[in-house]
Amino acid sequence: MSAxxxxxxxxxxxxxxxxxxxxxxxxxxxxxxxxxxxxxxxxKTTLMRLLAGFEAPDAGRILLAGEDLAGVPPHRRPVxxxxxxxxxxxHLSVARNVAFGLKAQGRxxxxxxxxxxxxxxxxxxxxxxxxxxxxLSGGQKQRVALARAxxxxxxxxxxxxxxxxxxxxxxxxxxxxxRTLQRQLGLTFLIVTHDQDEAMVTADxxxxxxxxxxxxxxxxxxxxxxxxxxxVAGFLGEVNLFEGxxxxxxxxxxxxxxxxxxxxxxxxxxxxVAEAGYLGDRTVYVIEAxxxxxxxxxxxxGDAFRVGDAVWVSWPATAVMRLAE
Amino acid sequence: MRRGPSPFLVAMVAxxxxxLYAPIALLIxxxxxxxxxxxxxxxxxxxxxxxxxxxxxxxxxxxVSLRVGLISASLATGLGxxxxxxxxxxGRFRGRTAFSGMVYAPLVMPEVILGLALLLxxxxxxxxxxxxxxxxxxxxxxxxYATVVIQARLAGFDRSLEEAAQDLGLSPARAFLxxxxxxxxxxxxxxxxxxxxxxxxxxxxxxxxxxxxxxxxPMRLYSQVRLGVNPEIxxxxxxxxxxxxxxxxxxxxxxxxxxxx
Numbered sequence: 001m002s003a004x005x006x007x008x009x010x011x012x013x014x015x016x017x018x019x020x021x022x023x024x025x026x027x028x029x030x031x032x033x034x035x036x037x038x039x040x041x042x043x044k045t046t047l048m049r050l051l052a053g054f055e056a057p058d059a060g061r062i063l064l065a066g067e068d069l070a071g072v073p074p075h076r077r078p079v080x081x082x083x084x085x086x087x088x089x090x091h092l093s094v095a096r097n098v099a100f101g102l103k104a105q106g107r108x109x110x111x112x113x114x115x116x117x118x119x120x121x122x123x124x125x126x127x128x129x130x131x132x133x134x135x136l137s138g139g140q141k142q143r144v145a146l147a148r149a150x151x152x153x154x155x156x157x158x159x160x161x162x163x164x165x166x167x168x169x170x171x172x173x174x175x176x177x178x179r180t181l182q183r184q185l186g187l188t189f190l191i192v193t194h195d196q197d198e199a200m201v202t203a204d205x206x207x208x209x210x211x212x213x214x215x216x217x218x219x220x221x222x223x224x225x226x227x228x229x230x231x232v233a234g235f236l237g238e239v240n241l242f243e244g245x246x247x248x249x250x251x252x253x254x255x256x257x258x259x260x261x262x263x264x265x266x267x268x269x270x271x272x273v274a275e276a277g278y279l280g281d282r283t284v285y286v287i288e289a290x291x292x293x294x295x296x297x298x299x300x301x302g303d304a305f306r307v308g309d310a311v312w313v314s315w316p317a318t319a320v321m322r323l324a325e
Numbered sequence: 326m327r328r329g330p331s332p333f334l335v336a337m338v339a340x341x342x343x344x345l346y347a348p349i350a351l352l353i354x355x356x357x358x359x360x361x362x363x364x365x366x367x368x369x370x371x372x373x374x375x376x377x378x379x380x381x382x383x384x385x386x387x388x389v390s391l392r393v394g395l396i397s398a399s400l401a402t403g404l405g406x407x408x409x410x411x412x413x414x415x416g417r418f419r420g421r422t423a424f425s426g427m428v429y430a431p432l433v434m435p436e437v438i439l440g441l442a443l444l445l446x447x448x449x450x451x452x453x454x455x456x457x458x459x460x461x462x463x464x465x466x467x468x469x470y471a472t473v474v475i476q477a478r479l480a481g482f483d484r485s486l487e488e489a490a491q492d493l494g495l496s497p498a499r500a501f502l503x504x505x506x507x508x509x510x511x512x513x514x515x516x517x518x519x520x521x522x523x524x525x526x527x528x529x530x531x532x533x534x535x536x537x538x539x540x541x542x543p544m545r546l547y548s549q550v551r552l553g554v555n556p557e558i559x560x561x562x563x564x565x566x567x568x569x570x571x572x573x574x575x576x577x578x579x580x581x582x583x584x585x586x
């Protein structure tokens with residue numbers, strides 16, 4: 001991992017008595033795609049606004065490429081933001097929206113025109129430079145917002161819930177495109193989202209936030225497979241929880257196996273299929289077993305069970321995650 | 326199938342329109358009356374418009390009113406914009422409630438009292454009353470109307486647009502000029518039109534604050550009517566209605582154009 005581009009050192013931001021961001025320390029490496037993930041009100045947007053300069057920390061420091069950002073106003077920070085509702089300038093054409101940051105930097109006309117063309121090509125909006133924002137579809141607006149934020153070549157791009165306004169199919173496509181784009185450009189991206197799929201698909205590393213604090217940081221697979229507590233386990237996907245004498249453990253539904261004969265696995269329970277939901281690539285079963293309700297996801301193509309069938313639920317020892325409260 | 330509007334509704338609308346516009350229609354009609362007597366129809370003629378073109382006093386009053394209106398409306402709009410920005414963007418600054426109350430007070434204050442207060446102020450400051458005191462008076466009174474109109478638009482304006490402009494490298498002041506102002510321009514134009522119309526129309530404030538050589542059109546009309554109604558007054562009033570109507574239609578078309586693109 002190269003030198004950190006962004007460093008939060010014990011950053012706190014209070015609104016009244018409540019700390020929206022509470023003593024957060026975090027490092028984001030150069031060229032990394034980093035996601036801040038958490039439910040609404042967890043402070044992730046405030047953390048991003050602190051970096052953009054729209055909020056000032058009450059305590060702690062924020063460093064960008066080794067320099068303290070305290071007192072640097074938003075317009076002097078080499079950080080650009082893609083706003084949640086895009087915030088496109090309605091009175092300007094698409095091309096002039098994209099050119100906005102370049103003009104503010106006082107670049108030459110010819111350079112601006114060339115860069116705008118390049119950016120529109122990058123987001124596949126060639127030929128739409130003359131349109132006004134309200135003549136665009138939701139997906140197109142999102143691309144213009146992206147092109148506008150990327151045009152002045154920021155050191156760091158902030159994306160505030162960039163796909164919240166897109167429909168599901170478009171969102172899935174766009175997530176992968178964004179990932180590809182970031183890899184091509186080699187820029188550092190920081191995305192804020194409440195959607196765990198979005199964070200996991202796009203990010204190299206993610207931080208799960210709760211009530212102003214960072215609960216866990218790591219690559220998506222690590223955080224998903226080894227969550228440190230119940231909150232993280234439940235926020236990133238589904239989990240079957242078991243309360244034992246030596247603490248709480250969890251097993252992901254896709255690690256649960258179903259069989260008609262008693263298996264030899266480390267963990268097993270006899271039960272009954274209470275509900276079955278077919279999702280195409282997999283089927284999700286709700287199993288009543290030993291007085292508890294378990295979820296098991298089975299890939300399609302295997303043995304199919306019906307509601308009422310008697311089954312064994314089992315899981316290997318490696319699937320058991322130890323969870324703090 | 327859609328049913329047409331009920332006869333009752335049609336009658337109510339017609340009655341309302343007649344109530345509002347019959348006097349104005351009558352005034353316009355009689356401005357083309359050839360007869361010397363205001364209430365007797367003597368055939369169509371443009372003679373009163375011709376007479377108006379030679380009435381130096383009346384033309385002078387028109388010129389004073391237009392100049393007062395242009396300057397006071399511009400002042401009121403500029404100050405109203407600043408007041409609106411302070412009220413909408415200033416957050417909860419100390420004295421905000423008092424400030425907003427004081428900006429809006431002239432909306433409900435009787436004009437006579439305002440006029441008298443302004444007169445007392447100008448007298449105690451030993452300011453010679455005339456063109457500039459009327460202009461200042463009108464700017465004061467129309468300022469609150471301009472503030473209300475601009476504030477409403479500014480409050481509905483998405484703040485993140487301004488933040489986006491700052492994020493892309495503009496200082497807060499430049500971001501306001503480059504992004505916010507163009508987007509609230511229709512409200513600013515409407516505020517100016519409103520202030521201008523109010524100024525053009527005002528008799529009370531002008532009567533209190535004016536001095537020799539600065540007689541506005543409403544003052545001139547009022548003093549002439551007291552000496553007896555002259556058909557020429559109908560002619561000048563018709564022209565005034567024309568100007569105001571053109572302004573209103575222009576403002577409407579500007580707004581329409583904005584929403585279509």
